[in-house]
Amino acid sequence: MSNIDALIHDLVSANRILAHEGIVDGFGHVSLRHPDDPGRFFLARARAPQNVVPEDILEFTLDGQCTKAGAPMSYIERYIHCAVFEARPDVKSVIHNHSKSLIPFGVTGNKLRPIMHDCATIGCEVPVWDCRTNFGDTDLLVRNMAMGRDLVKTLGSGTTALMRGHGCVIAERSLKRAVHTAIYMEHNAELQRHAMQMGGDITFLSPGEVAARFKLMDDLDNKPLAALDRAWEYWCQRAGVEYRPPV
Numbered sequence: 001m002s003n004i005d006a007l008i009h010d011l012v013s014a015n016r017i018l019a020h021e022g023i024v025d026g027f028g029h030v031s032l033r034h035p036d037d038p039g040r041f042f043l044a045r046a047r048a049p050q051n052v053v054p055e056d057i058l059e060f061t062l063d064g065q066c067t068k069a070g071a072p073m074s075y076i077e078r079y080i081h082c083a084v085f086e087a088r089p090d091v092k093s094v095i096h097n098h099s100k101s102l103i104p105f106g107v108t109g110n111k112l113r114p115i116m117h118d119c120a121t122i123g124c125e126v127p128v129w130d131c132r133t134n135f136g137d138t139d140l141l142v143r144n145m146a147m148g149r150d151l152v153k154t155l156g157s158g159t160t161a162l163m164r165g166h167g168c169v170i171a172e173r174s175l176k177r178a179v180h181t182a183i184y185m186e187h188n189a190e191l192q193r194h195a196m197q198m199g200g201d202i203t204f205l206s207p208g209e210v211a212a213r214f215k216l217m218d219d220l221d222n223k224p225l226a227a228l229d230r231a232w233e234y235w236c237q238r239a240g241v242e243y244r245p246p247v
């Protein structure tokens with residue numbers, strides 16, 4: 001059996017880190033697949049990530065039902081997490097956010113592409129899902145499995161997708177990788193906008209460079225204070241949460 005308390009500590013930390021780094025605000029959420037039951041995942045009750053504490057973490061099945069009777073209100077858009085976990089056994093953590101710099105790339109036709117080594121895990125080109133294509137005029141929220149599954153078709157086998165006029169989804173192999181990709185996806189959007197303003201052709205990372213960066217992450221994931229965990233310690237310190245080394 002896994003140490004669920006330790007995982008929930010990390011999930012709460014992820015909520016606080018994403019808030020501190022400006023990736024989420026009153027909205028946005030992060031989930032973690034249950035290590036002992038792939039048909040379940042952990043996600044906070046409907047609360048701003050900055051305020052999430054361990055008692056807020058609930059368990060859901062892949063159809064979006066909370067396993068606890070009489071549970072407090074859940075995020076409406078939990079179906080994003082359900083649909084990704086349903087379609088992608090490789091994914092252990094999902095983030096949905098509306099960070100500001102991403103939005104222009106979902107509405108202008110300018111493709112978000114990796115401009116810097118640490119941003120490579122967004123993939124070679126971030127696809128854009130438009131809910132209007134199949135669902136017409138809505139409030140843009142992913143309110144059911146049909147919308148979630150449609151979004152996941154755009155995500156494909158990748159780590160990221162933009163949602164037109166709304167935000168993005170991140171699907172990663174671990175919680176720390178999801179947080180890393182969410183933070184650097186926002187950085188990439190900001191840097192790419194600066195580069196576009198400077199004019200001229202932008203040299204993006206090549207597919208081979210992107211593949212090499214994914215391999216680096218695979219090699220270093222969850223090793224104490226190696227690259228990703230070093231960043232995790234830094235983010236924990238900034239967000240004022242206790243850093244616990246991987247076990």
Ligand code: MN
Pocket residue numbers: 027028077096097098166167
């Ligand atoms: Mn949203």
